[in-house]
Amino acid sequence: MIPIFNEQAVLPLLFHRLDRVLADLDGPAEVILVDDGSTDCSPIILEARAKTDARYRFIGLSRNFGQQLAMTAGLDEAQGDAVILMDADLQDPPEVIHQLIEKWAEGFEIVYARRATRKGENWFKLTSASLFYKMMNRLASVEIPRNVGDFRLIDRKALDVFRAMREQDRFVRGMFAWVGFRQTAVEFHREERVAGETKWPIGKLVRLAISGVVGFSDAPLRFALWMGAGVSAVAMLYGSYVMVSRFFTANYVPGWASTIVVVAFLGGFNMLLTGVLGIYVGRIHNEVKRRPLYIVGKREGFETNAAAEAPARRSSAA
Ligand code: UDP
Ligand code: MG
DSSP states (O other): OEEEESSSHHHHHHHHHHHHHHHHHSOOOOEEEEEOOOOHHHHHHHHHHHHHHHEEEEEEESOOOOOOHHHHHHHOOSSEEEEOOOOOOSOGGGGGHHHHHHHTTTSSEEEEEEEEEEEEEEEEHHHHHHHHHHHHHHHHOOOOTTEEEEEEEEEEHHHHHHHHHOOOOOOOHHHHHOOEEEEEOOOOEOOOOOOSSOOOHHHHHHHHHHHHHHHHHHHHHHHHHHHHHHHHHHHHHHHHHHHHHHHHHHHHHHHHHHHHHHHHHHHHHHHHHHHHHHHHHHHHHHHHHOOOOEEEEESSSSSHHHHHSSSOOOSSSS
């Protein structure tokens, strides 16, 4: 299952590499291509592929919903006993699929591909990612593996649990960590993007990081509680000091400076904590609307194949 957003430059190469891997697989397989509202020629190329090649299926979302939802759309449609999630840009080499399947055959329900080396990613991205995962694993109730993207194999059992999780704000790799089951990793060397540019500018990455933290931890809310308690304690100490100097000492100076400092500090702090609350309330708001997670505009390659292959489950899907 592959999410695709404006990837026309990489698609021919992707199909070429995938076809070779598919040919080497033992059982039948399907490839679900989800177009995430691309504005280039990607949807046309994908749809044509699904029309001419029975192994490929195409889902076109009605607009850009973001990678997390595009992946969800594809996973919802996957028919196989196992599904593999990968990026379109060949940073996740399709050849690794063989290793993933090997581990699956050993009985693991989730096999993620860990990046032993990463090419084409700058220092900033690597450090910020590493910091993020360190923080996540402190805060969150589940351990999210390091140096692991979305490239992974998921068994039907784990997939069915995932499909029952209909939360709006998604951090897919966190959700799979939460699901549990027997999980393991295979190592691979992450290549540079073969063509095109990253579809993840820094702003989007920050939003994903916030989704990750807020979706898997209520520590920021508890932080508000503890900080509130801490600041109140300090305020009480300071208050007693003020009282003592007011009533029992002679050097009482009407000080506006200290007042301003305290008021400004508390004001800023209140606003910060209201903001934290706001993030969670915003998510509740998002959730209670109960909108569909994504909207499918177009489908190709499903009906025709469904008739031919309905009784037997496909053994794997890329
Ligand atoms: N992608 C998507 N929707 C988006 C952004 C990205 O479906 O809004 C897809 C993209 O086409 C690619 C995958 O998600 O197949 C990963 O994106 P990218 O390679 O740009 O991310 P990076 O590897 O730089 O983190
Ligand atoms: Mg990439």
